[in-house]
Amino acid sequence: FLLHGLEIWLYALLFSKLGAVPEFREAVYFSTxxxxxxxxxxxxxxxxxxxLGAIEGIxxxxxxxxxxxxxxxxxxxxxPPLTRR
Structure with a gap:
């Protein structure tokens, strides 16, 4: 769970730094x-x-x-394994 969250936030940071999404909060929402x-x-x-957004989805x-x-x-x-009767 933490690794998925980290990856989402890293993509959001990338979107923000590239200027692909205007606000960081919106970048986190888009990334999620x-x-x-x-x-x-x-x-x-x-x-x-x-x-890049589509690649993140895949x-x-x-x-x-x-x-x-x-x-x-x-x-x-x-x-435990299920036993059949």
Whole structure:
């Protein structure tokens, strides 16, 4: 969870430093919605940086899926096996 948050904030910092999003608060919001692949559309990014926002969305989808797979694997090892009758 912390690593996902860190990545979101790093993307927000990048968007802010590039001037892709006017305010840092808006950059964090845009980054969070892009990372979660929600992309509400109520937050705008400068035209020349839209591809970077899409890349963040793909990156977020992959990493969130990887985290879910890891969590399921850990839980499967911790829980007792189901027995069939």
């Amino acid at each position: 919605s892009s990372y979660g692949s929600i992309g509400y559309g109520d937050s705008a990014i400068a035209g020349q940086w839209k591809l 990156n977020g989808s992959i990493l969130l899926g990887w985290s879910v797979a890891f969590f399921v694997t850990v839980m499967a090892r911790m829980l």
